[in-house]
Amino acid sequence: MKVQGRRQSRNIQDRRAGGGAMMLGGAGIVIAIIFTLITGDPSHLFNAAVNQNVNQEFVETAEEKRMAEYVGVVLADTEDVWHHVFEQYGRQYKEPSLILFKNQVNSGCGMATSAVGPFNCPADYNIYIDLVFHQELRDRFQAKGDFGMAYVIAHEVGHHVQNLLGISDEVHALRGRLNETEYNKVLKRLELQADYLAGVWTHYQEANNLLDINDIREAMEAAAAVGDDRIQESTMGYVVPDKFTHGTSEQRMRWFYKGYQSGNLEDGNTFEISESDL
Numbered sequence: 001m002k003v004q005g006r007r008q009s010r011n012i013q014d015r016r017a018g019g020g021a022m023m024l025g026g027a028g029i030v031i032a033i034i035f036t037l038i039t040g041d042p043s044h045l046f047n048a049a050v051n052q053n054v055n056q057e058f059v060e061t062a063e064e065k066r067m068a069e070y071v072g073v074v075l076a077d078t079e080d081v082w083h084h085v086f087e088q089y090g091r092q093y094k095e096p097s098l099i100l101f102k103n104q105v106n107s108g109c110g111m112a113t114s115a116v117g118p119f120n121c122p123a124d125y126n127i128y129i130d131l132v133f134h135q136e137l138r139d140r141f142q143a144k145g146d147f148g149m150a151y152v153i154a155h156e157v158g159h160h161v162q163n164l165l166g167i168s169d170e171v172h173a174l175r176g177r178l179n180e181t182e183y184n185k186v187l188k189r190l191e192l193q194a195d196y197l198a199g200v201w202t203h204y205q206e207a208n209n210l211l212d213i214n215d216i217r218e219a220m221e222a223a224a225a226v227g228d229d230r231i232q233e234s235t236m237g238y239v240v241p242d243k244f245t246h247g248t249s250e251q252r253m254r255w256f257y258k259g260y261q262s263g264n265l266e267d268g269n270t271f272e273i274s275e276s277d278l
Helices: 028-037 063-089 134-139 147-165 167-172 180-207 215-225 227-234 249-262
Strands: 011-014 097-100 104-107 112-115 120-122 126-129
Touching: 011 063, 011 147, 063 097, 063 104, 063 147, 063 180, 104 126, 120 215, 126 147, 147 167, 147 180, 147 215, 167 180, 180 215, 180 249
Parallel strands: 011 097, 097 126
Antiparallel strands: 104 112, 120 126
């Protein structure tokens, strides 16, 4: 994606200097991220951060600086696209803030660690991300290139769009009214719709001639890398479909690509099609 010399969002808050160190090591972070992706419930990781040294100095590396600038441009582009889309439907888009943090952060949804991975907090309309996730995508999930990170951010912004439209509230209201298996199926539809919305954003990026030749491939690789089936197979050696909460690799790629091809909201209603058609 073209980045150099382009506008960065003013809605970036950098809290990396206050992150402190955690007792959760690198391997533990990966395991916890995988567990969160499998279960779809990061709540066990909120309020669980143990601060060993809150005064630990943060020194930004050249790669972190580059990626922070990249994230700023991606968020700015999501603002432009979603303002435009919402105006088409006679609605006003409320921009989220994106919080950069290191190791742990206090969010409107509670204290969270890097183990949660990138997340959207509907309580404060913020998106939270530790840039270490870019390294995890590349090294652990074999999703190369920067646009995989753009897909992740666009997916979280997709959740923000769902929050604004009231979709997330409707889904979360079902918690406790459905058994775990049925609720997981609803969560999967919510996640696949966020993938679709990430694709809608990508559609506009291409229309505005902002994509590089490998960007779609990189996004598809990232979507495939975080599919429930691939993660379960790589960590447990088998898959448990009843535990799927985000969709298979094939489903995640397909719904992202569908949004990319369509560019509108009408084709992204994942809640009104049969399970076999997801």
